[in-house]
Amino acid sequence: MTLKDLEIGESASILSVGGEGALRQHFLDMGLIPEAEVTMVKLAPMGDPIQLKIHGYELTIRIADAEKIEVSRIDTLTQEKVIRRNKRQIPHPGLGEGGKYHVKADEHPLKDGEKLTFALAGNQNSGKTTFFNRLTGANQHVGNFPGVTVDRKDGVIKGRGDTLVTDLPGIYSMSPYSSEEIVTREFILHEKPKGIINIVDASNIERNLYLTLQLMELDVPMVIALNMMDEVRENGGSILINEMESMLGVPVVPISAAKNEGINEIIEHALHVAKYQERPGRLDFCSADGERGAVHRCIHSILHLIEDHAEKAGIPARFAATKLAEKDALVLEKLNLDSNEKEILAHMILQMEKERGLDCAAAVADMRFHFIQKLCDVTVVKPKESKEHARSRKIDKILTGKYTAIPAFAGIMGIVFWLTFNVIGAFLSDLLDMGITWLTGLTDAALRAMDVNSAVHSLVIDGIFTGVGSVLSFLPIIVTLFFFLSMLEDSGYMARVAFVMDKLLRKIGLSGRSIVPMLIGFGCTVPGVMASRTLSSERDRKMTILLTPFMSCSAKLPIYAFFTAAFFPKQGALVMVLLYFIGIAVGILVALLLKGSVFKGEPVPFVMELPNYRLPGAKNVVQLLWEKAKDFLQRAFTVIFIATIAIWFLQTFDLHFKIVKDSQNSILAFAAGIIAPVFNPLGFGDWRISTALITGFMAKESVVSTLSVLIPSKESLLGLLTPLTAAALLVFCLLYTPCVAAVASIKRELGGKWAVAVVIGQCAIAWLAAFMIHGIGVVFGFS
Incomplete structure (x- = not known):
């Protein structure tokens, strides 16, 4: 079976x-x-x-x-075996002391002042980024979803300017299955950090130690940080740290990164092993007895065969030998063996497989897990079912239940949008708008009292306050949406969404894991595009990146709110929800088109760990909100500020740089009038609308600030557009090219040709969609 x-x-x-x-x-x-x-x-x-x-x-x-x-x-x-402590306990080794397997120290330690570089490595969702923030004081985003760190991040240990810690993407092994595993492997092999800090989830120790053994084979000074020890203790478990350290031959320190426990001790050990280059005291995890002895003999034979090649290639010999025993093609290529040596290698592996009764990859994996089992039998007292897991099981009966999962997902997202657009976000936005209006009136009165030049007065009030102020008032809506999205990610629910939606997404050619970058895209396209790096398939990664811009990002919210308030004041929430669903529907249609043409084939296999639900950390949520608010404010007072002034200048002066009485005679009207005819079939072929759409390419919020400058009153806007043309314009804004920052991130991930294709393709799709909306409306007599 x-x-x-x-x-x-x-x-x-x-x-x-x-x-x-x-x-x-x-x-x-x-x-x-x-x-x-x-x-x-x-x-x-x-x-x-x-x-x-x-x-x-x-x-x-x-x-x-x-x-x-x-x-x-x-x-x-x-x-599970019941472990009893020996009457004579093993003392915890101090700095520079090993246990049964003594660490190997270089005779010549590093010179004083030489920078100590560390690679921070561990499984996905093991708490690496939380630990990194504790070490460095950095404020990296932390999430309860496998693969939150999608790029390497550098930081200095607090109070130690001679250090540099690199937080690497979470990986399960040193096999090149996904792009982040290759990033981690290449960094350690080629950038040669002075030490490795290996974060191990103590509540999930067997799976985590698999990577630990591979890291030890690299023969780089290393310390193990047993994270989440507070959860292990609270649930009745324990780990015999001294015995584990003795068997592994590397320092092992119990910590809780979330509660800031054991951080100073792990820093001391890490600095010491790096300074004195104390390498792991054990590199051999083979069993020479019984049927597993075949693996032992094979690896050691390969070791003798390739030792000189490994030294030339700069790859640790033991690591290279084990990888060759697994038939790792990347390592084989780098060793540059001749044909005779490759033939001998093939015979060694064949003989091992015959004696062991397993293929080489399974035999080597079995070797590691067999050692881990022996280690855990001696050193780990398994906890009873954790409170977190018991709670997760109960919650999952509803959130991943057969008949409740989809309604629960729709309900949760519906509540998020309702609270964002109709309750919390709307209330805070109105308050901020009142404050900005009051400040604008106060400034206007002060400028009039000082009898300031009319052009300067117009710049300050009509340009800066009207333009930037109109965008700032939407900050609470954006922050509120990010708040709810970060809560969902932090809690562990995002991983369940991927689990629930996998079969559905497979019908359009994607994996369930693609749902997460796309959900993040509802907040901002840039991190959504970056999150696609966690996908192991190049095909899935490209498809996900191309579809993420169709998910309506929060920067478009000011546009929706601006037009909805003017043309659909009583149907605001309905219009917002419809726009989001139109974006999703168009994304699905594009996915089906890509699946049948450019990206034929099957989506990446769905292999993922489901983390326990955890209460979102207040500090993490507040930090994320601050980062998003700060990013928005920086754009408001840089890109949008400059764009607003530029728009004011171009619509105030004519081609001879004389102040115009009617903006239709301005430089802006002349330039925008050239492309305005393109939008005539859509019902909004006015030069002011064209200008707003062009500035929206810099930052989507600029559409509102530009229109606020060019069309200062609601009455003028109502005279320019009808509800039908406003609906067509909203759909166009939803679907047309993402902002410059998003295009730049797509270029960084896929290259310039794909970025250009996204810009042109989305503009064409947006034009067609708006044309259909306008055409259908005209046919049915809407205005």
Whole structure:
């Protein structure tokens, strides 16, 4: 039977793992190895993917992949061993002391003043970024979703100017399955940090230690930070730190990054091992006995064969040997072996597979997990089911239930939009608007009292206050939307959305993981595009990036609010929701078109860990809101400020730089009039609308500030547009090219050709959509 045939609640022992290539290697690295015990937890609401429990954590995979894994049912899982402390406890080693396996220190420590560089590495969702913020005082965004860190970030340890810590993307192993794993691997191998700080989730230790063993094989000075120890203790578990340190031969320090516990101790150990270049005391995790002895002999034979090549390539020999035993093509290419050596290597691997009874990748993964099992049997007292997990199970009965998941998702997003646009955001926006109006009146009176030149008066009031002020009043709506999105991400709900929506997204050629970049895109397209780096498939990554701009970003909210207040005051929430759904619908149509043409093929496999629900951290949420508000204010007083002044200048002067009485005679009217005819079929071929759309390319909020300068009164706007042409214009603003910052991020991820294609393609789609809205309205007699 296969894993797919298990009923919910049933357990089985894995017999073999089918498939091939990087995906199969990824499954093995995640712990899906022969003899591992696995339990079926549940099916997604649409029947696919499935959720499994293995090695103490929960993993989701698709049914198509589960069919490739052969299993044998078991009645009960292997009982956890009860560990009793020895009467004679092992003392905790001090700085520079090892246990059973003593650390290897260089005879020549680093010179005083030499910069100590550290790589911060660990599994996804292990608390790396929280720890990084504690170390450096940085304010990186922290989220309860696997893969929040999508790029490397650098920082200096507080109070230590001679250090540099690089927070690397979270990875599960050193196999090149996804782009972030390659980033981490290449950084450690080629930029050669002086030390590694390995963050291990102590509540999920077996899976986390798999990466630890691979990092140790790199032979770089290293310390292990056992994070979330507070959760382990609270749930009745413990880890015998001294015994673990003795068996591994590297410093092990219990910490809680969230509660700021153990941070100073881990810093001391990290600085010491880097300064004195104390490398791991153990690199060999093979068992020389029994059937696993074949793996031991194979790795050591390869080690002797490639030692000189590894030294020339600058790759640690033990790491290279183990990777070659797995048939890692990237390492093989870098070692530059000749044909005879490659033939000998192939024979060694073939002989190992014959003796072990497993293929090479499964045999090496089994070797690591076997050592981890021995280590945990001696040093880990497993906690009872955590409060966090018990709470997550209860919540998931509703949020991922068969009949409740989709309605719950729609309800949650509906509440978010209602509170943002009709209650909290709208109330705060009105308050701020009242404040800006009062300040504008006060400034206007002061300028008149001082008898300031009329041109300067116009610049300050009609240009700066009207333009920038009209955008600033929408800041509360944007911050409110970001608040709710960050709460959902922080809580762990985003990962569930990916789990629930995977089957649906697969119909348009995407993976469930693509839902997260697109949901982030509702806040801002730039981080949404960056979040696509967590997708392991280049095809899925490109498709997700191209679709994310169709998700209406919060910068467009001022445009919607501006036109809705003027033309649809009683249907504000309905118009907002319709615009969001139009964006999603057009994105789906484009996805289907891309799936059948440019991006043929199947979406990336859905392999993801589901984290426990956690209460969002107040500090993290406040910090994120401040960052978004600060970013908005910086744009308001830089890009939008400059654009507003430029618009005021161009619409105040004619081609001879004389002040005009009618803006239709201005430089702006002349320039914008050239492209205005393009919009005539859409019903808004006025030069002022054209100007606003052009400035919107710099920043979407500029559309409102520009119109506020060019069309100062509501009556003028109502005379210029009808409800029908306003609706067509709203759809055009929804769909046309994203802002310069978003285009720049697309160029950085995909290259210049794709960025140009996005700009041209979205403008064409926006024109067609607006034309259809206007045409249908005319046919049915709307005005």
